[in-house]
Each structure stands twice: as structure tokens, then as C-alpha cells.
Amino acid sequence: MPKLTYNSITYTCPENQTVLDVLHAHDVPVPSSCHSGVCQTCLMQAVKGTPPEAAQKGLKDTLKAQNYFLACCCHPDADLEVALPNSGTARSKATVKSIDRLCNDIVGVSLICEQPLDYKAGQFINLFKDNTLARSYSLASVPAQDNHLELHVRKVPEGRMSSWIHHKLKSGDTVEISLPVGDCFYTPGRPEQSMLLIGTGSGLAPLYGIARDAIAQGHTGPISLYHGSTTVEGLYLMNELRQLAEIHGNFNYIPCVSDEPVTDQSIRDGQVLDVALADNAKLTGSRVFLCGNPNMVKAAKKKTFLIGASMKDIYSDAFVPAN
Amino acid sequence: MNQTLFQKLGGEAAVDAAVDIFYRKVLSDDRISGFFDDVDMEKQAAKQKAFLTMAFGGTNNYTGMDLRRGHAHLVKRGLNDSHFDAVVEDLAATLKELNVANEHIAEVAALCETTRKDILGK
Numbered sequence A: 001m002p003k004l005t006y007n008s009i010t011y012t013c014p015e016n017q018t019v020l021d022v023l024h025a026h027d028v029p030v031p032s033s034c035h036s037g038v039c040q041t042c043l044m045q046a047v048k049g050t051p052p053e054a055a056q057k058g059l060k061d062t063l064k065a066q067n068y069f070l071a072c073c074c075h076p077d078a079d080l081e082v083a084l085p086n087s088g089t090a091r092s093k094a095t096v097k098s099i100d101r102l103c104n105d106i107v108g109v110s111l112i113c114e115q116p117l118d119y120k121a122g123q124f125i126n127l128f129k130d131n132t133l134a135r136s137y138s139l140a141s142v143p144a145q146d147n148h149l150e151l152h153v154r155k156v157p158e159g160r161m162s163s164w165i166h167h168k169l170k171s172g173d174t175v176e177i178s179l180p181v182g183d184c185f186y187t188p189g190r191p192e193q194s195m196l197l198i199g200t201g202s203g204l205a206p207l208y209g210i211a212r213d214a215i216a217q218g219h220t221g222p223i224s225l226y227h228g229s230t231t232v233e234g235l236y237l238m239n240e241l242r243q244l245a246e247i248h249g250n251f252n253y254i255p256c257v258s259d260e261p262v263t264d265q266s267i268r269d270g271q272v273l274d275v276a277l278a279d280n281a282k283l284t285g286s287r288v289f290l291c292g293n294p295n296m297v298k299a300a301k302k303k304t305f306l307i308g309a310s311m312k313d314i315y316s317d318a319f320v321p322a323n
Numbered sequence B: 001m002n003q004t005l006f007q008k009l010g011g012e013a014a015v016d017a018a019v020d021i022f023y024r025k026v027l028s029d030d031r032i033s034g035f036f037d038d039v040d041m042e043k044q045a046a047k048q049k050a051f052l053t054m055a056f057g058g059t060n061n062y063t064g065m066d067l068r069r070g071h072a073h074l075v076k077r078g079l080n081d082s083h084f085d086a087v088v089e090d091l092a093a094t095l096k097e098l099n100v101a102n103e104h105i106a107e108v109a110a111l112c113e114t115t116r117k118d119i120l121g122k
Helices: A017-024 A059-065 A160-167 A201-216 A237-247 A273-278 A294-306 B003-009 B011-028 B041-055 B064-076 B081-097 B102-115
Strands: A005-006 A009-010 A041-049 A068-069 A080-083 A092-105 A105-112 A124-128 A134-140 A151-153 A174-179 A196-198 A222-230 A251-257 A287-292 A314-318
Touching: A005 A017, A009 A017, A009 A105, A009 B064, A059 A151, A105 A160, A105 A174, A124 A151, A134 A151, A134 A160, A134 A201, A151 A160, A151 A201, A196 A273, A196 A294, A201 A222, A201 A237, A201 A287, A222 A273, A237 A251, A251 A273, A273 A294, A287 A294, A294 A314, A294 B011, B003 B011, B011 B041, B011 B081, B041 B102, B081 B102
Parallel strands: A005 A080, A196 A222, A196 A287, A222 A251, A287 A314
Antiparallel strands: A005 A009, A041 A068, A041 A080, A092 A105, A092 A174, A105 A151, A124 A134, A124 A174
């Protein structure tokens, strides 16, 4: 059995266990969240030995070249000595600029990075509370327009990370963040294409970034953003989005509320996906962005594909529940 | 590999053109769509592409054993000849939509036929 060394202590790796399993079994605190190779929270570096290729899937080439790997997908085939990522290479420091209440259970967190971060609106970063706890948050900011990073954090019932952000974190604090991850973002080209953006809750964050990024990059086709909430109160950034729609003729904002009666004529009644599909019977040639509740994202992927969106034009970022 | 058929059909570009149409047909086909309820769509689309490349006579790395192993859990759920026929039918309809000549469609169907026993675990 291959040997795994971390912090000068050596463990054996049983065949069916990942590096993360082995370290957690010995109470070594390694931050992790999705346990399925998506969120990259459990990023580690092999300082001796080479991680298997399967454990590097989805990593940036620069990280691969430095033997970074995902502990949750790493079944070592030879001895490895591993370390948590260094500050400066895979992680960087940021200062909290402000924390603003956006609605009842969502706050906006603005961060100023020590080093400029090369990212695209709609990607996500992992925010570290300490060396053992981290969660992924999408970027609502647009690099060319905003000099800070903006995250929307929903208070998860009994969520350790979101409780800390909502109740303890304050402006002036320093935090560590990962490099940006993910491929749910706007790419230039085909500016006349229709864009359909559907999100629930704080899944608005990446969509808000993507829509403004597309507009800033000169997208001329119609951009329709459907934001779903169970309550009217949960429709945050309404004024900003309405203003955006007033300024840009090709941008359309459609707020939807599913679980309470709506009196405001400009708010649509129903599940956001149903409303969006009722308005868009055919999506041939459209670009689709889906963010938020995993069940909605999964259903929306299939439904938008079946009515004509090409698989390569469907981008999604579902919340991955912490494990 | 049947290079002539693959070239006649238009190579990789033809596979790209066919994959969305074919996968859409499969997902909308009540006879077989149930088998795809819980799959990850991106991963499945990549598999559909590999399958189409094989069916078009292109290079593929499938062995009979891979096909057996890959479909064993579906055979347990009742995958049988009628479902296999439905997939071949959806593929033929896809090619028709792309204006592929009938004789080439027949060649593709014949290539699919060579995998039937492995896929159904017979």
C-alpha cells in the first residue's frame, strides 16, 4: 500500500481510500466541501511524488504543473508527501471592505485582494475561515468595473461558515481565498446570440456578474435574467437590476416569486424555471446560464436542452451542498 | 475502424452535428428516457459522442468488456433488445435529419448491431 506523508507523519493508504479519507480518518484537518471533485476546496500539493492524473481533473494547468491535486479524488498509486496550499501560489489574502445586508438571509461581502486576482464574473472562489473550514462562493463582481470582489452569502441553517460570515466577520478583517475556479462565465464572440439566465436565491450572484460582464463586453443580443425567490423579500438587488434594464435596452430582468401572493405587477408568480420556459418556447441558438438550487439547475439543464439549446451553450453552477 | 464510412459521413464534424440531435431524441423517447433520469448530462453527452464516433466507423477504444461492464447496471434494471432497437432507431432518425444517405444509415446500424450482445450482457 502506498504511503502518505503529511506534516512529517506517515500514514498508509488503503486501496479504496482517498487522501482526504486517510487524513480525515486520522483527524488531520483538511478543508473540504463537496467530496466529488467539483469545488476544489480540498486542494493540496504533492511536495514529493506525483499525484495521479485523475486527481488533477479540472485544475488549471499552472496548478497541475506544480503537482496540486484534489484530495477527495486522489487514490495514490505511489508514495506521496503532501501539503496544504501555500499562501501566494494557490491562495491569496484579501481584506473585507464591507458586509452589507441584501435581504433577510443574504449578505453581500466585498473583498479587496492584496494581489490583483485574474478572474471572470461568474467563476467562484473558496473562502477560508481557517485551515480547516472553507466554502465556495460565486463572484458577482466584474473585473473591468469593480475594484473589489463581491460575494453573496446566504445564511444556511446551522451552517458553520455562513454563520461566521453573517455574525463574526467584519470590515477590516483579513481572509484567505483560493484562485478563481469554474467555467460558468461569459465568453466574447457571437454577440447577437440570445442569452437566458435563470437563478434562484443567491444563485443570482454569478448571473448578476455574467449579465453585467456581457453588457460591458458589447453583447448586443437580448439578455433575459430570471431570478426566483420563495418570497418577495428575497428578491434582492431589484433596484440595481431594474436600473440596468432601463439603461440597456437589450437587458431584461424578470423577478419571480413562488411561495407567496404577489401584488406588484412587475413580479411574476410561480417557479422561476416555469416562468422562464413559458416565455421561451424555443431556445435554438441561445446561450443559457443556470445557477442556484441543484434540483432546479438539473431540471433546467434538461428542459432547456430539449427545447433546442445546444449542450455546449448551457453553462451551470449548482450549489454543491457541504458534506 | 471503417475509415471510408467515417469519412463519407463527414468525420468528427458530423459527430458534433449529430450528438445534440441524437441525445435530444434519446431523452425525449419514452421507451428509453427512464434510463437517463439520474445521469450527469455533460458526462453523458461525452459518452454519446464516443458512441457516435464508434457507430460512424471512427476510431474508438471500446472493448466488448467495456461495453458489458458499462451497461451491466442497466441490464439489471431491465435493459433489453427493445431498448437497444429504440436507440438504433433514434440514431437512424438523427442521420435522416442530417440528410445522410440510406445506404450509409444501414452501415451505421450494422456497426451498432455488432455491439448488441455485449451491451445487453448476453
